[in-house]
Amino acid sequence: MKGKKVLIILLTVLVFLSGTVLGVSSVYRVDEVVVDAKIISAEAEMEAAELKNCLQAAYEKKFTLSVKDTEANAILEDFPYFRITSIEKKYPNRLIVHVAEDDEVYAVSRAEGGYYILNREGTVLGIRDNYINRSDETKKAKNVLIEGVTVTGEKGQTIAGDDALGYLFDFCARVDELLQGIRRNIVSIEKIQAGVSADTVMLKLVTFEGVNIYVNTPSVNAGEKATAAVETYLSLEDGQRTRGMIAVADVGGVVKAVHSDKDVFEDKTSAEITQ
CATH class of the missing domain: 3.40.50 (Rossmann fold)
Incomplete structure (x- = not known):
């Protein structure tokens, strides 16, 4: 009889804990991803909106406590103009991803035509048929043209070849x-x-x-x-x-x-x- 009472108590506790865990896990799941973007060009506004959609799809309904940077970093490979500065968890169910737009600084002509647009470190931000700096509202200021080198590159990767x-x-x-x-x-x-x-x-x-x-x-x-x-x-x-x-x-x-x-x-x- 005594053993039966102990078993009932244990089952009651187990049911309570299970309910608590399920309740917490349902509350602490990502419902909204906010992208806080520091931008310097008009083009980046549209890119930030697209980035938000991608991050929302990747993190939605995931357990907030276990959110990692890995998926966000992988997604940003398709958005070479942005870099993550931090990821902030706003419990119970919001995720704020802070990103900053990289400056265009250099341009190098491509063998196939057009130009590689580079940041300060030589990472390819984009490929265009001109090298006007996209953050310049007058559309007259240009990036620094690097000449006399033969290079290859992919978006998001460091330029190579010379x-x-x-x-x-x-x-x-x-x-x-x-x-x-x-x-x-x-x-x-x-x-x-x-x-x-x-x-x-x-x-x-x-x-x-x-x-x-x-x-x-x-x-x-x-x-x-x-x-x-x-x-x-x-x-x-x-x-x-x-x-x-x-x-x-x-x-x-x-x-x-x-x-x-x-x-x-x-x-x-x-x-x-x-x-």
Whole structure:
């Protein structure tokens, strides 16, 4: 008799706990996914709405407590302009995904036509037939055009194919930092190469004002040469920036940058420049 009472009590407790668990699990399930997007272009508004629909479909009715970032990160592979900054669980049943739109910074022409549009790190954000920066409301400002390289790429992946890309982006990262945005002052960056080795490479930067910057052997001391180039450029008077050149090179083991009112390379071929 005593054992029967104990069994009844245990069954009652079990039923109560089961009901509680089922009740909690039904309450703590995702009903709504909110995308909090920091955007800088009109196109991103539509993309954010599409992203919300995809995330809603992926997370709806899932147990809030067990939500992981994995699925969201996988979905964002189809939205290369966005990156997740955080995922916030608002109990009992809301999920807030915070994302930010990546800046367009560079463009590289494709062998098939059009341009790869890249972020600061060289990730392909999109492919277009022009390289006008999509965040510019006037539709006149362009991304920095990288020339003289042969590349391949897929959306969401880092651009590849040219041995110079590693040190080129290292160099550009420092220029971008010092100028507080490389697009503010630089129109294009061209890789000029006369031979097969990195020792025969020079970078040519065309500025908005007109002065050209030539950087010899950028594979060596890339950051230091970028600093010397930008500091010399910023030290010029307004009139000096409209003409001539800045030459940056290793001289006796020391990086030096020199400004000249005449661009001695202006009418020379790539091979002549790197001789």
